[in-house]
Amino acid sequence: MAAKTQSGRLRVYARTEDLPPSWDELAASGGLGLDRRFLQSTEQSTGECSKRYLIYESPSGAAAVAIGDLLESPTTRDPVVSVLLGRMGRHIPAAREWVLPMLALGCDVSSDAPVATNAATVPERRRVFTEMLASIGSRAREEAWTVAVTGVPTDDTALTTALGQQGYIRTLGRPFAELRLSYECWDDFLEAAAIRSKNAAYTIRKELRHAAREDLRIIDWDPARTPVARLHELLDEHERRLNNRSVRYDETFLKKLADALGDNVRVLLAVHEKQLQGVVVLAWSGSRGYVLYPGMIPKGKRAAFAYFNLVYYAPIRLGLELGLESLAFGNGVFPAKIRRGCHAVETSLFLRPRTPIMRAAVRMPIALHRHMLARKYAPILKASAFSFIS
Incomplete structure (x- = not known):
């Protein structure tokens, strides 16, 4: 399905077999987590219907892709609740429901960002990501979705700036080795x-x-x-x-x-x-x-x-x-x-709850959560290769 906005066109697909050839070119810089061959293998082996593949085309000629899951019911594999509540979220169903329905952009490969673009410079990448997120936001308002973006590299200033400008609230994601x-x-x-x-x-x-x-x-x-x-x-x-x-x-x-x-x-x-x-x-x-x-x-x-x-x-x-x-x-x-x-390697999780009231309500708790995780992860993020930490 496709949605046109003033900033360009956003297309959303539910199966890899429907993806156009342009996906492969755009995803080439995104690593294994966006590789069509990898995605087809996982899709065919899970039977899950939640996966969503997004292609955004900018009026400038640049384009971007993103991958995630449309979560409509509680699941133990919710990437947002698992970060915010840890294992406790598995045992409190109500705690998993407040973010739903949610479009959670993220890769099955935890070390890869869920987005990629053919834009070359940092300003161009920031502009394309901003436009894509605005288009996703328009769709999210129509569908009453929360939107989350997981696995965001902290050094990707183009993406993190675009997310901040679109009103996403940041906390720390899970690091990877x-x-x-x-x-x-x-x-x-x-x-x-x-x-x-x-x-x-x-x-x-x-x-x-x-x-x-x-x-x-x-x-x-x-x-x-x-x-x-x-x-x-x-x-x-x-x-x-x-x-x-x-x-x-x-x-x-x-x-x-x-x-x-x-x-x-x-x-x-x-x-x-x-x-x-x-x-x-x-x-x-x-x-x-x-x-x-x-x-x-x-x-x-x-x-x-x-x-x-x-x-x-x-x-x-x-x-x-x-x-x-x-x-x-x-x-x-x-x-x-x-x-x-x-x-x-440090990563970030960005969250945009579906209503302004919810965004205002969770902003302070998520800021405290970010501070708590920063203390928790500090020893491993500061550790050098081959060092011993407890």
Whole structure:
């Protein structure tokens, strides 16, 4: 469907199969989270109908795309409530309803911003984003939507300025862990760890030695030898242990993803004594890599340090071999990630409740929330790669 405003034309799609070819050109700078191939794989494997794909065309000739979900009923995967209330929001249904219905712009890949544009300069990007947000705001008023934008890079001044000008209220989003691959090779990475922290270097080498001693092997997935259903079991068990919920995707997901991304993905398995220990996906878009979808057998049953060798060291080795510039490791478990070479990257969440009264009512609580999160995240955001934090 399309909506025309004085500032241009906004088109909203509910399925990737309906997206025009222009999506691919506009999304090219947005990373994996906006890649049509990735989006089709996730869409086909979830059965969810909430996804929305937006294309905005400016009178100037520039254009932008955005991705998100139209949430009309409470869900534990609400990205706004999960940030504002944390796990408590899962147990208080009424707390999840006040923002609904809501258009929540955000990527399934937490390290990617949910918008991209072909505008080249900061002023041009700010103008296009401002126009697009104004068009979204017009549509939101017609539909009585709250609008949220998650995963906004704090250093994207064009986007953050446009959001502020359109009346969005800012708080901190969830940081994500990133490892800059500024090393010539694997040995260079180990040497850098030793220079930064002898303790970190000792930890890494110890985990590598244990893996070698136990003959833990990291191999590429062969669907003929390991059924995709078995990998889905690992993903589901892992998600249930960590988050007490089932995995979103059906059992064909990893096969669909591998087929769709082709030469831009590796599905890695850890094997010990012919027994499968775990799975992880390394995908890449341009010079940026993404470590996704880890699934491990229970800790008591798996080989020592299988997790770190599969989920950290194997992707780092491959990333260096592929010439990638960075690896995104998602959010959570920051002390372990920082100790092994990552740093935490700050993001912002912007919210525009559907009525002026609601916006006025939540402005102060969200400001307090922002202050609280700033204190909470300060230790990890200030920590340098290979440092130890509690």
